[in-house]
Amino acid sequence: MAAADITDGPIFRAINKAGRIAAHGFSPKVIWGVVKQASSACNLGKVAPHDLRRTCGRLCHERGGELEQIQFLLGHVSVQTTERYLGCKQRLRDAVNDSIGIEPAPIEP
Numbered sequence: 343m344a345a346a347d348i349t350d351g352p353i354f355r356a357i358n359k360a361g362r363i364a365a366h367g368f369s370p371k372v373i374w375g376v377v378k379q380a381s382s383a384c385n386l387g388k389v390a391p392h393d394l395r396r397t398c399g400r401l402c403h404e405r406g407g408e409l410e411q412i413q414f415l416l417g418h419v420s421v422q423t424t425e426r427y428l429g430c431k432q433r434l435r436d437a438v439n440d441s442i443g444i445e446p447a448p449i450e451p
Contacts, residue, residue, distance in 0.1 A: 396427065403428050 343353065352367030368376075373391050381389035395416065402412050413424040424430075 399424070399428055403430070 343349075346355075346363055348355070348363075351365065355367055356364040356372070358364070370391075377389055377391050377394065381387065399412050399416050402415065403409070409421050409424055409428075409430070412428070413421050416424060416427065418424045418427065
């Protein structure tokens with residue numbers, strides 16, 4: 343960013359044939375083109391930018407990312423939206439609160 347003299351705004355920007363860096367970011371059409379070309383090169387079939395966004399959120403969640411941080415990353419107003427987006431479900435067989443270390447004392451006969 344220092345070499346390109348970018349101090350604010352979008353990080354990824356268009357560069358024209360003269361080598362000048364645009365002040366604005368890529369258009370949605372350019373993003374679609376990049377994703378389409380890259381997914382085709384990887385033999386992934388039809389992939390949309392939104393698919394990559396959802397995958398990023400799910401991978402963050404699988405690696406232990408906090409829902410609130412993923413919510414912030416994805417720009418959701420509500421954490422409930424993030425839960426639905428990620429397909430979160432409560433796992434009763436392996437409940438998260440089973441390992442917090444506050445087991446009841448054994449009952450003596």
